[in-house]
Amino acid sequence: METAKxxxxxxxxxxxxIARDQGGHSPALPSTIFxxxxxxxxxxxxxxxxxxxxxxxxxxxxxxxxxLPVVQPHSRLLYQLVDCSVTSDLDFxxxxxxxxxxxxxxxxxxxxxxxxxxxxFMVEDETVLHNIPYMGDEVLDQDGTFIEELIKxxxxxxxxxxxxxxxxxxxxVELVNAxxxxxxxxxxxxxxxxxxxxxxxxxxxxxxDDKESRPPRKFPSDKIFEAISSMFPxxxxxxxxxxxxxxxxxxxxPGALPPECTPNIDGPNAKSVQREQSLHSFHTLFCRRCFKYxxxxxxxxxxxxxxxxxxxxxxxxxxxxxxxxxxxxxxLPRN
Numbered sequence: 001m002e003t004a005k006x007x008x009x010x011x012x013x014x015x016x017x018i019a020r021d022q023g024g025h026s027p028a029l030p031s032t033i034f035x036x037x038x039x040x041x042x043x044x045x046x047x048x049x050x051x052x053x054x055x056x057x058x059x060x061x062x063x064x065x066x067x068l069p070v071v072q073p074h075s076r077l078l079y080q081l082v083d084c085s086v087t088s089d090l091d092f093x094x095x096x097x098x099x100x101x102x103x104x105x106x107x108x109x110x111x112x113x114x115x116x117x118x119x120x121f122m123v124e125d126e127t128v129l130h131n132i133p134y135m136g137d138e139v140l141d142q143d144g145t146f147i148e149e150l151i152k153x154x155x156x157x158x159x160x161x162x163x164x165x166x167x168x169x170x171x172x173v174e175l176v177n178a179x180x181x182x183x184x185x186x187x188x189x190x191x192x193x194x195x196x197x198x199x200x201x202x203x204x205x206x207x208x209d210d211k212e213s214r215p216p217r218k219f220p221s222d223k224i225f226e227a228i229s230s231m232f233p234x235x236x237x238x239x240x241x242x243x244x245x246x247x248x249x250x251x252x253x254p255g256a257l258p259p260e261c262t263p264n265i266d267g268p269n270a271k272s273v274q275r276e277q278s279l280h281s282f283h284t285l286f287c288r289r290c291f292k293y294x295x296x297x298x299x300x301x302x303x304x305x306x307x308x309x310x311x312x313x314x315x316x317x318x319x320x321x322x323x324x325x326x327x328x329x330x331x332l333p334r335n
Contacts, residue, residue: 121297129154167232172241173248175228180220220245 082099129151139146167175225238225245235241262278263269287295320327 119297127154167235169244169248172228172235173245176220176224176245179224179227180218 083096084099085097086095088094132147132150135146222238222242225241229236229238229241236244261281262271262273285293287293287297289295290297318327
């Protein structure tokens with residue numbers, strides 16, 4: 001690949017053509033020689049651009065008019081370029097870069113797709129009402145307790161309805177454990193000196209992390225449950241909250257079993273229980289439809305019909321039906 005500057009003497013006719021074609025306007029653009037053919041761009045005026053080709057003592061040119069776009073002052077397609085510069089006080093060169101503003105692009109709309117299932121999956125009943133249906137003003141005027149009864153069927157909970165008066169089992173246990181840490185200290189503060197109180201406060205702050213990680217050793221005081229019951233009366237009385245706290249903390253203990261389960265019969269904690277209690281795991285985990293354990297297609301909790309045996313024994317009526325009943329015969333034994 002050669003340039004026209006290096007071969008200007010080899011093609012005097014072409015150089016004369018370019019000099020004549022310029023007409024005193026801007027100089028010719030850089031030229032290119034490819035296979036004894038010279039290609040050069042020339043701009044004789046501000047409104048045209050020509051391509052001059054010289055090959056084997058023949059030359060020709062193609063004129064291309066320059067159609068500049070008309071700039072509209074209020075066009076939305078124009079981007080106003082702003083130069084952003086960064087200067088330094090330590091004699092560093094100023095850095096300049098153009099700032100291009102991009103138009104805001106609308107996000108992709110949310111799309112929901114539903115895929116068919118080959119079989120139904122049975123799940124447990126929901127305890128939270130996700131939305132309150134609107135039945136119309138007429139239905140609400142006739143029966144104003146419809147919404148209240150509907151919410152009661154879902155344990156009185158509505159999805160997203162979490163105000164300051166909300167408390168669940170997890171928060172309840174954490175609250176009792178947190179209040180139980182200060183139970184003994186508050187009872188003994190009246191008879192202590194100020195110096196002893198400061199020492200106890202320092203020890204309490206140092207061991208706060210350890211106390212939060214493990215439950216309190218002593219059972220919390222009744223005052224804690226009474227205070228919680230006064231703040232959350234819908235959760236029950238103080239005695240009910242105490243029993244609920246016992247049940248929740250027993251479930252959190254390592255190795256604790258539900259009350260309906262029995263320990264291993266081959267272990268040291270084996271117990272002699274009734275037949276129904278010993279077969280509780282079998283009735284609960286074994287699926288009578290799929291004939292396998294831990295079936296995910298059917299409910300985990302067995303229905304009451306599962307516990308009943310198919311060949312139930314009906315109790316016989318021991319009372320005679322009348323004076324001529326066969327039970328009055330002396331040869332037949334009476335139950």
